[in-house]
Amino acid sequence: MKQILLLIFIFFIGFTAFAQFESNTKFKPIPPANMGIKTNKTVPKAPEETPSFAPEVPSIKAPNVYDSKSIISNQKPSNSKYKIGEEKNNFTMSVENDFANPGDKYVPKMENDLDKALRSEGLKGERGILVKxxxxxxxxxxxxxxxxxxxxDFGAIDGDLVKVSSNSRVLVAQLFLESNFxxxxxxxxxGFNKLDFEALNIGTLGGNTAExxxxxxxxxxxxxxxxxxxAAGxxxxxxxxxxE
Known part of the structure; x- marks a missing residue:
């Protein structure tokens, strides 16, 4: 019995020594040398998300000041025909301009009346003022x-007639002017020779014209x-x- 206990004791001592030897022979890593360089180990914070409970801001649309209808679109309808923004009746028989001089519409009539008066007095033909x-x-x-x-006749052929004289002697009493010479x-x-070319009439389209x-x-x-x-005469x- 004593021999058995001695063997167990010897075995336990040998196993302990072997385990200590085995643990001392394991590889131990060499720590890195301190080079004096510091690294920033601060972890950046994640951006904060917009809270789900934040209220949604509605967009604001400015009214168009050039569109009168947009200004009154939210107003209640009125029975009055003179409400703001109502389009006026554009039907008219004459051309109108809101910024024109009101007296301008009388100018064409005045010019027409003056034109008729000049024609009745023989002072104007179809092509302008007669040279008298x-x-x-x-x-x-x-x-x-x-x-x-x-x-x-360098203008339109409208019946122009000319009398040709030299020193008061009539050479051609009535020459009809054509498009050709x-x-x-x-x-x-x-000595002196006075050549006269007299307009006997005015044509159907205006005064006498000649080249x-x-x-x-x-x-x-x-x-x-x-x-x-x-003019004639x-x-x-x-x-x-x-x-000589």
Whole structure:
């Protein structure tokens, strides 16, 4: 019995020594050297969420000041026909402008009345105010024996008639002006030659209108003139001085 207890005691001592030896032989890690660098270990806070109980703010829409209906849309209807924002009746027979001068609508009638008065007095034709005066086309000096005068109506062909004279001698009593030039040969006297071109009438579309071109005996253009809206009975004159 004593031998058995001795063996158990020896076995226990040997097992304890072996366990202590085994635990001393395990690997122990070497801690890292302290380099003096500090790290921030503070964990950032998560953003706070909007509380579910926060009230929802309704959007505010500003009224349109240019739309009168939006201002009164929330008002109760009224039986009065003169309420604010009601559209007026736009039916009219004339063009209106809210910012125009009220007297402007009478201007066309006044101009029409004036136009009729000028026409009745023979002071205006269809193309404007009639010229009621003689026209001077100036002076020409030449050694030519004769001139070739060309006349035409530069406007609409409406029946214009012209009388052609030289030193009060009638060369053509009545010349009908067309769209093409009509020629007249005028022999020149020594000294002064007064050439007159008289408007015998006004055409159906207005005053007498004519273009005149004068060439010498060498077919050189000496002058090119015209008259516009000349009244009946008035003349256009050219003074020609023939030199020897």
């Amino acid at each position: 005066r003689n026209i001077d086309f100036g002076e020409i000096k030449t050694k030519s024996k004769f001139f070739i005068v060309k006349l035409r 009509r020629e007249i040969k005028i022999n020149l006297d020594n 005149i071109r004068i060439y010498d005996d060498q077919n050189t253009l000496m002058t090119n003139d015209y008259w516009d809206n000349l 008035f003349k256009a004159t050219i003074m020609v001085i023939k030199e």
